[in-house]
Amino acid sequence: MSDFLQMGLTGVSLGLMYALIAIGLTLIFGVMRIIQYAHGEMFMLGAFVLYYWHAEMGLPYWAGVAVSAVVIFGLGAVLQMVLFKPLHGKNILYSLAVSLGLVLIISGSGQLIFGTTTKGIPSAVSGGVLLGGAYLSYERMVISAVSIALIVALWLFLRRSVTGLAIRAVAEDPDTAALQGIRTGRIHWIAFGLGSAMAAIAGCMMGTLLSIVPTMGFLATIKAFMIVIMGGLGSVVGALVGGMILGMIDSVVTTTISGDIALILSFVVIFLILVFRPSGLFGQNWD
């Protein structure tokens, strides 16, 4: 019984972290209709900002998470205005090429600037608690809580705030939104910055739990894409559900069978979803 509880707790915490990475990506696609392959690099840079702030300079952990989010928000906004804005309305392949170039530039520069050794970010909390025979570390509890809080905050922001409603309007129909007086250019950089900041916070959380290297962004991007395709491009709820599915598969199948089978099963589930729901679980038809 405790084994299954352990698998469940691990799956939930993993799923929430996955969702946090994926939500930024789905937000950017939903608003701008671009595939941001360098999303994982924002995740990596976010983790390194926290590393230098907290591990190297010894400054407070949570302030570092906030600084990381702000810095990467700014970087994302600048990238959108300088690189992606001129490509708006053009074939998606242009933005794809730009974001792939960004992946190489940022990860390559990261190795030169940050070095190639793996680094660790000291955790803000330590210890844990036994729940029905299953162990749950306070670190994972905090990370899960932060993930939930951010996802809920984003959901509320998109539904209750003026800017959030404008983001949804632009995502739904940019031309009509513009006719209503919404400055779509402004919404684009806000959404890009916000999505990047979400990735940065996810990088901080996962970097603390695991370890960080300049090449860590690639895997994060792969996971994020798997989740976003599963949940549906542009859907925040889809990213959450997709993250949970992937997290549970990773936890339960790896523990009971093997990691190889978990990876295969993850893709089988994605294929099945795409066969029966080509736009993903909660996605729209973007054709």
Add this chain to the structure above:
Amino acid sequence: MKKETGSLFVTRRRLLVTGAAALAAPAILPRSAFSQQAKTIKIGGAVPLSGPVAYWGHSTAQGFIDGAAVINEAGGVMIGGEPHMLEVISYDTKGEVADSRAATMRLVEQDQCKYVFSQAAASNVGMLQVTEPAGVLSIVACWGYLDLFGKDYPLHFRAEMSDYEQGFAYIPFMQEKYGKDALKTAAFIGPNDQDGTDCHFSYKRLMDYYGITQKAAEFYNWEDTDFYPIVAKTIADRPDFIVTSPSPPGITASIIKAARELGYTGPISSPAASETKTILEVAGEHADGVILPVTNVEPSTDTQKAIEKRFMERFGSFNALAGNYSWWIYSLKAAWEAAGTAEDTRKVAEALAAVELEDTYVGKVKWAGKNSFGVDRQGVYDCFTTTIDKGVAKVEDVRFPALPADY
């Protein structure tokens, strides 16, 4: 938090300095090395200088760059009474087979190198496609791809001890430290690739030799981000100790952290993770009880201290791994002088197999493995084993591996 300036940290400066030095070694070698009077022996490096395993590549290249400078300053390699200067040329393989093959082609055909060093499986595989047919002697660090160390590659030398050879030092040490009865069963965690499969094969042989029962063998995907599931599965079998070979330091640290959080208290040995700083940073308080073979965190002999000092001056930093690789070039020097030639690589290979060095960064060194590989082509040396206790890493044991008679 105070910034740690430990010797294992790869700084931006170090990376830039090493990369620049590796690519332009002539610029930092003594002028005499390239004078008209002295002959030159070119040593090529087909090593990853960028990409995920760049750390290993830089550490390897540094040993050759430093060693060549030291040997040249001392008058070079004496062959037939004539001094030969050393020139080191390195190209980046990016840790990819195709790039390594291209880099080695350039070293052999354009630069006329008859000696090539390499690092890690992919670079090694690409390099061997060129070196062996061209009669070029290669010297590498690579644990997987065991078939590459068979009789088909007589000019191929593996200088770094793999987890197998290390085991004949650290398993006896662990048995003394914890007691034989406390280490009757073991579990293996490694990557699900050729390296992981080969290391598991080596580990199994090792455990069989010492009569230790294998409880579990789990293989993770490089795409895995969280090691809770795989560790939970491993420790469910209650092994007395866990081996995480050949996992790099970051993954090892994540495995250790997960194991301790899930309640596992036994020793965890990690033959590949020789970066204590990373392990302490990532695993934190959970790092106690970790065994790190071939990891010398406390250079103590005059030779070790001198190497550390030179590396600090030349590259801006020093790490235990670079120290471990620093003897390779001195072994080659001894082989050239014993063979009386640097042109005939087969003669040099025969001489190299017989080289023994007494005082290197890793202490005593010799080549072994004739019964296993047909040639004494496996570097074997004193194994400095570091342990972590109460957040502090220290060298707890130094011994030469007690290899089996039929090795």
